[in-house]
Amino acid sequence: MANLAIGDDGSGTKTNMLVPGILTLSLVGVIGYHYSTQESYDHAMCHFLAIILLQMFPLLALKMKIYHCGDRLSLVPRVLVKTLLMHVVLALLRLCPPFLKSNWNFYDVQMAMDVSALVACVFILWKVFGFQFRLRTFLDEREVRNLCVMAMLAAVATEVAVTYILPNQRPADWQDKGFLKKCVFTAANYVDVVAFMPVVLKLYEIEREDDLSIGTQVPQEARGQVLIFFAFVCGFYSWDDVIDPIRNYDSSYDVVAMMAHAAHFVLLADFAFFFTLQVWNPSSAKGEQLQGLLEQGFEQDD
Numbered sequence: 001m002a003n004l005a006i007g008d009d010g011s012g013t014k015t016n017m018l019v020p021g022i023l024t025l026s027l028v029g030v031i032g033y034h035y036s037t038q039e040s041y042d043h044a045m046c047h048f049l050a051i052i053l054l055q056m057f058p059l060l061a062l063k064m065k066i067y068h069c070g071d072r073l074s075l076v077p078r079v080l081v082k083t084l085l086m087h088v089v090l091a092l093l094r095l096c097p098p099f100l101k102s103n104w105n106f107y108d109v110q111m112a113m114d115v116s117a118l119v120a121c122v123f124i125l126w127k128v129f130g131f132q133f134r135l136r137t138f139l140d141e142r143e144v145r146n147l148c149v150m151a152m153l154a155a156v157a158t159e160v161a162v163t164y165i166l167p168n169q170r171p172a173d174w175q176d177k178g179f180l181k182k183c184v185f186t187a188a189n190y191v192d193v194v195a196f197m198p199v200v201l202k203l204y205e206i207e208r209e210d211d212l213s214i215g216t217q218v219p220q221e222a223r224g225q226v227l228i229f230f231a232f233v234c235g236f237y238s239w240d241d242v243i244d245p246i247r248n249y250d251s252s253y254d255v256v257a258m259m260a261h262a263a264h265f266v267l268l269a270d271f272a273f274f275f276t277l278q279v280w281n282p283s284s285a286k287g288e289q290l291q292g293l294l295e296q297g298f299e300q301d302d
Contacts, residue, residue, distance in 0.1 A: 019270045020060050027053055027263040034256045045257070051189050052260040058196040059271045065203045080229045081129050082198035084121050085144045087236065090195060091118035093188035097181045109247075113239050120232055128228050143198040151194055155187035226279045230272040241265035 031049050038045075094114045125131040139145055159182050241261040249258065 017060075017064065020056075020063055020267055023263045023267045023270075024053075024056055024060060027056065027260060030256055030259050030263070045254075048257065049260055051193055052264050054193045055195075055264055056267055058194070058200050059267050061200045062196060062203070063271050063274055065200070079199045079202050080225065081125060081131055082141055082144050082202070083196055084125050084129070084229070084232075085131075085138065085141055086147070086191060086195040086198065087232075088118065088121045088125070089144070089148050090188055090191045091115075091121060093184055093191060096184045096188075110244070113244075117236055120235075124228060124232055128225055141198075143201050147194045147197055148191060151190035152183075152187045155183050155190050158186050159183045223280055226276055230276060234269065234272055237265055237268050241268075 031053065034045065034049060091114050095111065095118065098108065098111050122133070126133065131137070159179060163179065241264055245258050245261045
């Protein structure tokens with residue numbers, strides 16, 4: 001993984017995007033195979049594959065940008081908070097549909113995992129990052145607020161289109177789900193797609209000529225925050241992409257879905273290792289000190 005992070009030539013240009021590129025192309029091939037071999041249009045599966053593919057693009061953009069960015073330190077405290085807040089919203093949305101059923105089961109395994117994810121997110125934000133849980137504080141997180149609103153509006157638009165405009169594209173179990181429950185479920189999927197977008201938006205927003213100014217050293221506290229953050233993220237998606245698909249393989253998953261989950265999880269693990277190695281490396285690949293790319297950008301959120 002260290003060789004993948006810095007590259008064979010010391011710059012990382014040859015190998016740092018090798019794994020993401022192969023995984024993305026493989027998933028595109030899986031989607032093409034599914035479309036070419038299915039006998040009839042399966043809205044649920046096609047929608048699922050599109051969501052998995054879209055989830056991979058923020059990770060691709062992050063890895064490309066972080067490599068070219070001199071600073072990994074300034075990504076740690078503020079931007080990782082935004083990503084954790086996206087996962088708080090995701091967990092809350094996932095918990096809503098079970099409560100909309102009249103016969104919900106408190107001992108449901110998926111519900112227990114969503115509750116655990118929500119508690120873990122809140123605990124990490126509070127204890128590790130010192131986030132103050134107030135409505136005003138959350139609303140001040142502009143990227144998180146806007147992306148969540150956009151995801152919810154897109155979910156409503158999707159369900160309206162499937163319900164009223166394209167009734168022939170309804171999934172087989174459409175009659176068993178209420179409109180509100182379907183909107184919340186789709187909104188959770190869309191929030192999952194854009195969960196890492198706050199980091200991408202901040203990186204590309206603050207890209208300036210003056211980001212090559214004074215370098216900074218990575219403190220031990222920031223390194224610990226990175227490890228805790230990626231421990232949570234890898235654990236969260238271990239359930240989503242590995243354990244839950246295996247657990248439900250006979251009922252709701254097929255080989256195509258398993259392959260899509262596997263590609264997403266391996267890409268996430270590759271990004272986690274890359275980001276962690278870059279933060280723990282006190283200098284960039286070219287021997288430069290880490291530099292404060294986002295320090296001035298943080299003032300724009302206040």
